[in-house]
Amino acid sequence: MEVYKIRGGNRLKGNIKVSGAKNSAVALIPAAILANSPVSIDGLPEISDVFTLKLLMEEIGGQVTFENGKMTIDPTTMEAMPLPNGNVKKMRASYYLMGAMLGRFKRAVVGLPGGCFLGPRPIDQHIKGFEALGAKVTNEHGAIYLRADELIGAKIYLDVASVGATINIMLAAVRAKGRTVIENAAKEPEIIDVATLLSNMGANIKGAGTSVIRIEGVEELHGAQHTVIPDRIEAATYMIMAALAGDGIRVDNVIPLHLEAVTAKLREMGVKVEEDEESIFIPKTENLHAVDAKTLVYPGLATDIQQPLCVLMTQAEGSSKVTDTVYSARFKHIDELRRMNAVARVEGNTAILTGPAQLHGSTVTASDLRAGAALVLAGLIAEGETEVRDIYHVERGYSDIIEKLTALGADIRKEVITPASN
Ligand SMILES: CC(=O)N[C@H]1[C@@H](OP(=O)(O)OP(=O)(O)OC[C@H]2O[C@@H](n3ccc(=O)[nH]c3=O)[C@H](O)[C@@H]2O)O[C@H](CO)[C@@H](O)[C@@H]1O
Numbered sequence: 224m225e226v227y228k229i230r231g232g233n234r235l236k237g238n239i240k241v242s243g244a245k246n247s248a249v250a251l252i253p254a255a256i257l258a259n260s261p262v263s264i265d266g267l268p269e270i271s272d273v274f275t276l277k278l279l280m281e282e283i284g285g286q287v288t289f290e291n292g293k294m295t296i297d298p299t300t301m302e303a304m305p306l307p308n309g310n311v312k313k314m315r316a317s318y319y320l321m322g323a324m325l326g327r328f329k330r331a332v333v334g335l336p337g338g339c340f341l342g343p344r345p346i347d348q349h350i351k352g353f354e355a356l357g358a359k360v361t362n363e364h365g366a367i368y369l370r371a372d373e374l375i376g377a378k379i380y381l382d383v384a385s386v387g388a389t390i391n392i393m394l395a396a397v398r399a400k401g402r403t404v405i406e407n408a409a410k411e412p413e414i415i416d417v418a419t420l421l422s423n424m425g426a427n428i429k430g431a432g433t434s435v436i437r438i439e440g441v442e443e444l445h446g447a448q449h450t451v452i453p454d455r456i457e458a459a460t461y462m463i464m465a466a467l468a469g470d471g472i473r474v475d476n477v478i479p480l481h482l483e484a485v486t487a488k489l490r491e492m493g494v495k496v497e498e499d500e501e502s503i504f505i506p507k508t509e510n511l512h513a514v515d516a517k518t519l520v521y522p523g524l525a526t527d528i529q530q531p532l533c534v535l536m537t538q539a540e541g542s543s544k545v546t547d548t549v550y551s552a553r554f555k556h557i558d559e560l561r562r563m564n565a566v567a568r569v570e571g572n573t574a575i576l577t578g579p580a581q582l583h584g585s586t587v588t589a590s591d592l593r594a595g596a597a598l599v600l601a602g603l604i605a606e607g608e609t610e611v612r613d614i615y616h617v618e619r620g621y622s623d624i625i626e627k628l629t630a631l632g633a634d635i636r637k638e639v640i641t642p643a644s645n
């Protein structure tokens with residue numbers, strides 16, 4: 224089993240470069256299925272979700288190269304191969320194969336996705352959208368079967384502003400006949416990024432990034448070149464790390480606008496955040512104040528940053544509260560932080576953390592991606608050694624994390640431990 228071993232207490236300094244956004248990358252790659260010639264995507268993060276998608280593109284017959292963050296996907300030889308099991312289960316966003324394959328082939332078989340368990344994660348809104356476009360959708364032994372004679376544009380009101388449902392419906396609707404209108408669409412920057420690639424492929428999409436997206440279906444989509452936007456969640460994680468353990472850290476390759484909610488919350492806690500055009504500098508933080516926070520859909524504070532933010536709250540003077548309104552059970556990290564001496568508890572969909580607490584190194588387990596990131600941050604400020612287990616979750620979303628943190632002065636390494644030392 225691979226683990227991270229972190230010796231806490233080092234002060235960190237220097238520049239850290241954010242990689243391309245996971246939540247864009249995992250939709251941009253399946254979008255290539257819709258083209259009739261190769262699609263190239265630059266700036267992709269080297270994370271397991273991207274490697275898994277490369278395998279999935281190949282499983283359905285695509286020719287794929289991936290070098291130095293650039294993936295070129297030739298979709299011309301792809302077929303509507305059923306994907307009921309296997310790689311689709313390793314990640315959440317394999318659900319985008321449903322929309323993209325339905326758009327291109329008018330049929331698909333895709334196993335229900337894996338990914339982070341954050342409490343229930345239904346895909347009913349995706350399915351409602353596909354059905355509205357004319358697909359027959361059934362769940363057979365844990366795989367979703369989608370079939371349509373033709374896709375016809377429709378008006379779809381999402382009951383929840385779901386990122387995945389918005390993108391998935393967009394992927395199918397760009398090849399439907401006529402106009403699709405998605406109302407109460409999610410507004411996350413990754414949706415704009417995917418719409419930009421699709422538009423460059425010849426799609427007709429208006430309103431991405433607002434709550435109403437209008438799509439006029441087209442007969443064909445062609446190849447295109449695209450560069451993925453920076454990962455705002457990775458950036459926010461490193462901003463929090465800078466506030467916890469930094470003696471001056473510049474986070475490079477960011478779009479500050481995408482980070483407004485986290486920047487505001489950090490400032491409220493007493494962190495100095497100096498924004499530049501494409502970077503953010505955080506000088507050494509002296510005193511942290513307790514705050515209350517609530518996760519919301521974009522442009523609110525992202526649920527994906529709630530778990531790392533909890534670590535900062537353990538270091539703030541007083542009692543902080545963070546309520547997760549998107550995933551009410553996303554608190555598995557709290558028990559692990561308590562093992563490290565954090566003073567924290569969960570009440571309903573709210574975590575309450577009292578600080579400042581001197582964290583102690585411990586053996587802890589990452590229950591999901593951002594819980595893992597939170598435990599890495601906690602390990603960096605803990606007294607003694609922390610061992611983080613189940614790091615495969617972390618590697619779904621943080622490109623070169625060991626190299627990036629080591630370059631700032633962190634004492635973190637990956638080790639293989641044998642079951643005997645469990
Ligand atoms: C690959 C990817 O982009 N993952 C992100 C995406 O996940 P994902 O797209 O899966 O999350 P959604 O935006 O769909 O989920 C938002 C909320 O809507 C609910 N819901 C969603 C779909 C549905 O059909 N029915 C339903 O009830 C969910 O349970 C959740 O409470 O957005 C989440 C919320 O910002 C982030 O945490 C994930 O990092």
Ligand SMILES: C=C(OP(=O)(O)O)C(=O)O
Binds near residue numbers: 337338592593
């Ligand atoms: C929950 C996350 O990812 P996914 O939706 O891919 O599981 C995340 O990125 O924090």
